[in-house]
Amino acid sequence: MFTKILIANRGEIACRVAATARHMGIQTVAVYSEADALAKHVAVCDEAVLLGPAPAKESYLRADKIIEAALATGAQAIHPGYGFLSENEEFAEACAKAGLVFIGPPASAIHAMGSKSEAKALMEKASVPLVPGYHGENQDAELLQNQADAIGYPVLLKASAGGGGKGMRVVEHSAQFKAALESCKREAINSFGDDRVLVEKYLTRPRHIEIQVFADTHGNCIYLFERDCSVQRRHQKVLEEAPAPGMTPERRAAMGEAAVAAAKAVGYVGAGTVEFIANQDGSFYFMEMNTRLQVEHPVTEMITGQDLVEWQLRVAAGEPLPLSQAQLQLSGHALEARIYAESPENNFLPSIGTLQHLRTPAAVSFELGGTAAMPAGVRIDSGVRPGDAISPFYDPMIAKLIVWGRDRAEALARMSDALAHYQVVGLNTNVAFLKRLVESAPFAGADLDTGLIERHRDALFPPPAAAGVVELALATVALLSSEASDAAASSDPWALQTGWRMNLALQRSFDFGDLDNTVSIAASYRPNGWLLNHAGGDFPVELITREKNDYTIRIAGKLVTGTVVIEGESVHVFTPGRHITLSYADPLAHAGQGEEEGGRLTAPMPGKIVAILVKKDDQVEKGAPLLIMEAMKMEHTISAPREGTVEELLYAVGDQVQEGAQLLAFAG
Ligand code: ADP
Ligand code: ADP
Ligand code: MG
Numbered sequence: 001m002f003t004k005i006l007i008a009n010r011g012e013i014a015c016r017v018a019a020t021a022r023h024m025g026i027q028t029v030a031v032y033s034e035a036d037a038l039a040k041h042v043a044v045c046d047e048a049v050l051l052g053p054a055p056a057k058e059s060y061l062r063a064d065k066i067i068e069a070a071l072a073t074g075a076q077a078i079h080p081g082y083g084f085l086s087e088n089e090e091f092a093e094a095c096a097k098a099g100l101v102f103i104g105p106p107a108s109a110i111h112a113m114g115s116k117s118e119a120k121a122l123m124e125k126a127s128v129p130l131v132p133g134y135h136g137e138n139q140d141a142e143l144l145q146n147q148a149d150a151i152g153y154p155v156l157l158k159a160s161a162g163g164g165g166k167g168m169r170v171v172e173h174s175a176q177f178k179a180a181l182e183s184c185k186r187e188a189i190n191s192f193g194d195d196r197v198l199v200e201k202y203l204t205r206p207r208h209i210e211i212q213v214f215a216d217t218h219g220n221c222i223y224l225f226e227r228d229c230s231v232q233r234r235h236q237k238v239l240e241e242a243p244a245p246g247m248t249p250e251r252r253a254a255m256g257e258a259a260v261a262a263a264k265a266v267g268y269v270g271a272g273t274v275e276f277i278a279n280q281d282g283s284f285y286f287m288e289m290n291t292r293l294q295v296e297h298p299v300t301e302m303i304t305g306q307d308l309v310e311w312q313l314r315v316a317a318g319e320p321l322p323l324s325q326a327q328l329q330l331s332g333h334a335l336e337a338r339i340y341a342e343s344p345e346n347n348f349l350p351s352i353g354t355l356q357h358l359r360t361p362a363a364v365s366f367e368l369g370g371t372a373a374m375p376a377g378v379r380i381d382s383g384v385r386p387g388d389a390i391s392p393f394y395d396p397m398i399a400k401l402i403v404w405g406r407d408r409a410e411a412l413a414r415m416s417d418a419l420a421h422y423q424v425v426g427l428n429t430n431v432a433f434l435k436r437l438v439e440s441a442p443f444a445g446a447d448l449d450t451g452l453i454e455r456h457r458d459a460l461f462p463p464p465a466a467a468g469v470v471e472l473a474l475a476t477v478a479l480l481s482s483e484a485s486d487a488a489a490s491s492d493p494w495a496l497q498t499g500w501r502m503n504l505a506l507q508r509s510f511d512f513g514d515l516d517n518t519v520s521i522a523a524s525y526r527p528n529g530w531l532l533n534h535a536g537g538d539f540p541v542e543l544i545t546r547e548k549n550d551y552t553i554r555i556a557g558k559l560v561t562g563t564v565v566i567e568g569e570s571v572h573v574f575t576p577g578r579h580i581t582l583s584y585a586d587p588l589a590h591a592g593q594g595e596e597e598g599g600r601l602t603a604p605m606p607g608k609i610v611a612i613l614v615k616k617d618d619q620v621e622k623g624a625p626l627l628i629m630e631a632m633k634m635e636h637t638i639s640a641p642r643e644g645t646v647e648e649l650l651y652a653v654g655d656q657v658q659e660g661a662q663l664l665a666f667a668g
Contacts, residue, residue, distance in 0.1 A: 009081030607631025644668025
């Protein structure tokens, strides 16, 4: 076995690999960018090497520097995690040339599966079922359109080199084909440096079911059952589970054997995932193979009781697979929710910022000791700590929340309870959305397909509910209590002995901004608390205990507990399962601001201009697309806020722009 490995990644996966290595007594070397000098993955490894500036191209994608770091530190092997260099055959080859073990499949297998088109051609030969489509070399636009016409709409255009849900376009009609092809090719060249595409029949109401495979260098290849990853947004997984609801032993064996055949066809070694798209009737087709560890591998660890990173390390060191197919057992049910920094209400747009406050539910975080093979009801794989930033440079995933239950119902209940206790302040997250999702009738009833979120949009995005009196009382008590402790912390000799009670005035009033309204609370001092008046009702309130941000109050005779975080002009109130944000400043003082932003002529986040669709002096209609920028791995279209004229273009294609930068001058 190795004595030292280098982990060529960041975030939760780097921390997760480090945990297993530590458990096995293997030293770890982290690599990091300038933006990550204080990151958790650097702290949990034994040594760390700086690669370069924040952009991945100058750091985590610098194969040469990573290999140099491995050699300089005496690491014998490199674990690539996922993303970055994990599916890069040149990197795998360069490792071998430098005498380092690449913890992954042979370069030839990465190559064979690297292009979705070539992989499909290979799978066809190995008799693995394929979605009807065109995956040929000829990329002539006419020919592609004719192929799409022949397949029949809707079709799906995919970047052959694609990944991470990027470079895909659904085309509903022949008339939309050309525009979709152009946009698909643009995204493909920008993201993958390769604009080849393939065309597939777009299945309606499909499920995404994938098989975890594992092969060693002794000719063994087995499958570790399936994962259902049907719940997606933007073709990216949001919730994953194992086993797949409704799976029969016969179909599991059929899919498992097809996956093993796919892996064997390319001489696979190590951990890999064969992704299938399945119809509701159970028929399934090969989609692609991911030649690496998958983000959602923990659900497989939970139902098999195996540590897949440990398996990877053993296989890479030349050992045989720890178990045979017959020895593997499936136990219980596991779910994973990806906690993303994003705004579900705003089309899942990534959100950047600092984790001002981060509180997670009680969970096993085995990087502190232990292994993924240990049983755990709730597990969190996270690469961040409170105070860390989610930057525009990397993936906006904050953490993964994984639960296990004896059956799906128990796993669901644990997930929903864990999400109810996940608190984040400082950026938007999908936590509340995930909770609604796991509790929704279609998910709870396992009525799964990749369109679930879109189809149940109304139920999943209810109008926000106004703050209740308990939340307003918590906010008021927190403000009063913070004022008192601020005063106590100052050197004012009077304030020092006062505490919460001797609070400044006997009568106070608070105006909170809640949704679009202003809510007024009048508070009058009473010997052991306050009498709050809200909407004509009186509520006696006492502070029972306060521990930092956690408050227990008695309101109208009832004890309630909540967490209140005051951040600038915002007051965040968390009660189990609910997070409301009140503004504590006169909302009218800010009226009128943000109208310009409503027109989105400013960059919503730092990024790159990828297309300019208008010229100076063009007259455009309201809503006309003006330019497209790419930020956080997504394209954002900037549209005309109203009818008007493009007065001046301020940037060119390829330019980097800062958040808030004006993109063009527009008069309307
Ligand atoms: P999985 O298929 O393992 O569930 P995804 O397809 O969502 O995972 O991608 C895994 C991770 O790798 C994500 O963080 C994603 O952003 C990142 N990723 C995927 N493809 C690429 C790529 N080509 N370049 C950089 N990062 C990528
Ligand atoms: P990526 O490399 O980005 O992961 P995949 O080929 O694995 O790309 O597809 C990602 C997702 O897109 C799938 O999980 C599925 O939701 C959807 N998808 C892919 N192919 C099809 C198809 N032919 N019909 C319907 N949906 C599809
Ligand atoms: Mg995929």
